[in-house]
Amino acid sequence: MNWTWFHKLGSPKWFYEISGRWLPWLAWAAAILVSVGVVWGLAFAPEDYQQGNSFRIIYIHVPAAFLAQSVYVMLAVAGVVGLVWKMKLADVALQQAAPIGAWMTFIALLTGAVWGKPTWGAWWVWDARLTSMLILLFLYFGVIALGQAISNRDSAAKACAVLAIVGVVNIPIIKYSVEWWNTLHQPATFKVTEKPAMPMEMWLPLLVMVLGFYCFFAAVLLMRMRLDVLRRESRASWVKSEIKSLVGKSA
Amino acid sequence: MSSVFTLLLKRETRLLFRRPAELANPLVFFAIVIALFPLAVGPESQLLQTISPGLVWVAALLAVLLSLDGLFRSDFEDGSLEQWVVSPHPLALLVLAKVLAHWAFSGLALVLLAPLLGLMLGLPLGAMPVLLLSLLLGTPILSLLGAVGAALTVGLKRGGLLLALLILPLYIPVLILGSGALQAALQGLPAIGHLLWLASLTALAVTLTPFAIAAGLKISVGE
Amino acid sequence: MSTPFLEAVALACERDWRLLFDKLDLRLESGEMLQISGPNGSGKTSLLRLLSGLMQPTAGQVLLKGQPLEAQRSELARNLVWIGHAAGIKGLLTAEENLTWLCALHQPASREAIWQALAAVGLRGFEDVPCHTLSAGQQRRVGLARLYLSAPPLWILDEPFTALDKHGVAQLERHLANHCEQGGLVVLTTHHSLLEKPAGYRELDLGQRAA
Amino acid sequence: MNFSSFADFVAMGNHGVYVWTSYGISLAVLILNVALPILARRRYLQDEARRLRREELK
Numbered sequence: 118m119n120w121t122w123f124h125k126l127g128s129p130k131w132f133y134e135i136s137g138r139w140l141p142w143l144a145w146a147a148a149i150l151v152s153v154g155v156v157w158g159l160a161f162a163p164e165d166y167q168q169g170n171s172f173r174i175i176y177i178h179v180p181a182a183f184l185a186q187s188v189y190v191m192l193a194v195a196g197v198v199g200l201v202w203k204m205k206l207a208d209v210a211l212q213q214a215a216p217i218g219a220w221m222t223f224i225a226l227l228t229g230a231v232w233g234k235p236t237w238g239a240w241w242v243w244d245a246r247l248t249s250m251l252i253l254l255f256l257y258f259g260v261i262a263l264g265q266a267i268s269n270r271d272s273a274a275k276a277c278a279v280l281a282i283v284g285v286v287n288i289p290i291i292k293y294s295v296e297w298w299n300t301l302h303q304p305a306t307f308k309v310t311e312k313p314a315m316p317m318e319m320w321l322p323l324l325v326m327v328l329g330f331y332c333f334f335a336a337v338l339l340m341r342m343r344l345d346v347l348r349r350e351s352r353a354s355w356v357k358s359e360i361k362s363l364v365g366k367s368a
Numbered sequence: 369m370s371s372v373f374t375l376l377l378k379r380e381t382r383l384l385f386r387r388p389a390e391l392a393n394p395l396v397f398f399a400i401v402i403a404l405f406p407l408a409v410g411p412e413s414q415l416l417q418t419i420s421p422g423l424v425w426v427a428a429l430l431a432v433l434l435s436l437d438g439l440f441r442s443d444f445e446d447g448s449l450e451q452w453v454v455s456p457h458p459l460a461l462l463v464l465a466k467v468l469a470h471w472a473f474s475g476l477a478l479v480l481l482a483p484l485l486g487l488m489l490g491l492p493l494g495a496m497p498v499l500l501l502s503l504l505l506g507t508p509i510l511s512l513l514g515a516v517g518a519a520l521t522v523g524l525k526r527g528g529l530l531l532a533l534l535i536l537p538l539y540i541p542v543l544i545l546g547s548g549a550l551q552a553a554l555q556g557l558p559a560i561g562h563l564l565w566l567a568s569l570t571a572l573a574v575t576l577t578p579f580a581i582a583a584g585l586k587i588s589v590g591e
Numbered sequence: 592m593s594t595p596f597l598e599a600v601a602l603a604c605e606r607d608w609r610l611l612f613d614k615l616d617l618r619l620e621s622g623e624m625l626q627i628s629g630p631n632g633s634g635k636t637s638l639l640r641l642l643s644g645l646m647q648p649t650a651g652q653v654l655l656k657g658q659p660l661e662a663q664r665s666e667l668a669r670n671l672v673w674i675g676h677a678a679g680i681k682g683l684l685t686a687e688e689n690l691t692w693l694c695a696l697h698q699p700a701s702r703e704a705i706w707q708a709l710a711a712v713g714l715r716g717f718e719d720v721p722c723h724t725l726s727a728g729q730q731r732r733v734g735l736a737r738l739y740l741s742a743p744p745l746w747i748l749d750e751p752f753t754a755l756d757k758h759g760v761a762q763l764e765r766h767l768a769n770h771c772e773q774g775g776l777v778v779l780t781t782h783h784s785l786l787e788k789p790a791g792y793r794e795l796d797l798g799q800r801a802a
Numbered sequence: 803m804n805f806s807s808f809a810d811f812v813a814m815g816n817h818g819v820y821v822w823t824s825y826g827i828s829l830a831v832l833i834l835n836v837a838l839p840i841l842a843r844r845r846y847l848q849d850e851a852r853r854l855r856r857e858e859l860k
Binding site for chain 1: 804805814815816817820825827831832834839840842847850851854
């Protein structure tokens with residue numbers, strides 16, 4: 118098998134060039150998908166027969182929750198790549214993705230709580246999903262705090278990678294134990310997000326929103342990574358010339 | 369290889385016993401936290417009994433966490449960790465011996481102290497075997513997972529609070545299963561399911577975490 | 592050209608956004624002694640830690656007998672004595688207990704050999720004294736006693752002379768020179784200039800490289 | 803269109819407060835996530851411009 122693409126991927130210069138080409142496309146895709154999804158979900162999707170219009174929060178809650186979970190898995194994957202193949206870009210990706218993931222978790226938690234008020238009559242209910250999300254937020258805080266606390270950036274990236282991998286092994290255990298704890302304490306609660314069959318007019322905008330959120334994440338991640346690459350590689354000649362041309366443009 | 373394991377166990381034991389006050393600190397902390405609750409929520413025995421499973425477990429969890437902050441600190445400062453890293457023995461094995469020694473004296477003492485405090489909270493005698501077993505199976509996981517955090521934060525000036533932040537979320541399954549077992553026992557239900565789950569998590573932790581601890585220590589030493 | 596015992600190729604080290612050194616090439620053969628000097632913060636300790644595999648270089652690599660370090664950790668461990676700033680001595684344990692453990696960790700030694708090594712560094716009669724009651728110089732001697740046991744060829748020592756008295760310094764210098772003449776290899780940092788230099792003595796000034 | 807009038811759309815069948823706060827705060831967070839890296843990049847480039855000018859003066 119030809120592995121040159123993999124090593125090329127590790128080259129910051131190559132990444133900077135290719136990501137510069139992808140970024141506008143991703144940004145536009147995210148903007149279009151999210152606006153279409155929002156308008157569709159808010160104005161055109163039919164209302165839920167049980168929850169009425171408050172169910173429209175699903176179009177934010179579910180994509181954010183999806184993204185929050187997959188970003189954590191991505192942290193661990195980046196961690197493995199960084200530790201095993203010593204790829205610097207994976208370190209960059211890990212540290213730049215963590216805050217975005219934490220914000221997505223925050224959105225999922227907040228919309229879940231707001232949604233809970235009309236559905237359960239309380240702002241916060243110790244529902245299995247919300248509780249798992251809260252724990253996920255704590256896990257993100259851990260990764261971010263550890264990355265900030267270690268001053269040497271290579272060690273910081275490696276330490277975060279180890280923590281993310283330990284966390285990702287734990288996530289299924291946490292998830293199942295929390296679900297199990299939940300059924301033990303409040304049997305047969307009404308689950309908001311698990312509807313037996315959602316009609317197509319309802320899940321199609323959801324799909325659009327999920328795609329939009331993923332594009333959004335990719336675009337923001339690339340933006341953050343590009344800046345970090347410039348900072349880290351500031352001694353390389355291509356970065357110096359790139360910065361000169363950028364400074365020249367803005368001045 | 370195994371001789372180094374037993375030698376390290378002996379050495380750690382010797383070190384712990386030359387400073388016995390440090391062994392007692394987590395135990396005293398455990399007892400004080402438990403004593404705080406009747407003072408905070410009132411002395412009604414019914415209420416105390418219902419919350420006692422969670423209480424004992426939260427207190428045990430915090431006591432273990434507190435004792436772990438210094439787990440690798442002195443080894444880091446006096447250069448012992450460097451010697452471990454450059455030695456021909458697998459670091460994961462050395463680390464396992466170290467955590468095992470630490471658990472045998474702090475975790476195990478906690479397990480032995482727990483029934484006494486359980487009695488003070490009004491736990492019936494019938495629930496004691498489950499309390500003992502659940503702590504016996506759960507505290508090694510707490511020590512091992514905590515050691516991962518301790519390894520990652522050992523080089524930091526103020527790692528204590530960060531350690532709690534990193535590790536407490538990972539303790540949640542143990543907390544749920546441990547206090548769940550005790551709750552089941554209180555209600556007269558079989559607790560064997562919980563205990564089996566705890567046992568399998570212990571097996572998982574013993575096999576996997578030493579590698580994470582070793583990786584964490586290598587990072588901290590290599591800084 | 593034969594493969595040298597220890598080799599550094601285009602080594603670079605960066606700490607907290609500061610480049611300590613880069614494009615550093617080193618070839619060390621048996622019988623040589625390399626003294627690394629330079630002002631504080633010039634990366635002396637970092638270079639030693641890179642050579643002993645404790646730290647990963649920012650760029651370049653370290654080769655032991657022609658093979659990269661990471662690929663042969665056990666081979667390195669068999670060949671290396673590393674004594675850092677802190678030698679891994681526990682204050683709560685006695686001199687003998689400390690040395691026994693350090694030997695068990697690297698190369699097991701008999702009780703007699705350990706007592707002889709302690710006597711060689713002038714600690715006869717202090718074998719069962721807890722190390723925290725010893726002076727700083729005596730504690731350092733406990734760590735250095737490892738060099739008087741049947742030691743592997745490569746010694747990497749970070750400031751081995753600190754806290755030693757005049758007699759101790761002279762004795763250690765002689766011992767290091769002896770080791771080199773018998774085909775060993777010593778890499779060390781120190782601020783004082785050595786009086787006793789073996790034939791294969793070299794100095795690397797990190798401060799001058801940067802300037 | 804699922805709503806008969808704009809007022810209906812805003813009211814969301816008595817759940818307007820919940821729906822609109824959710825969407826509002828989420829949108830704010832998304833914008834923040836875009837704005838922060840852009841601002842950081844601008845600040846970085848300004849710093850670099852200043853550094854380059856300093857070096858030219860030398």
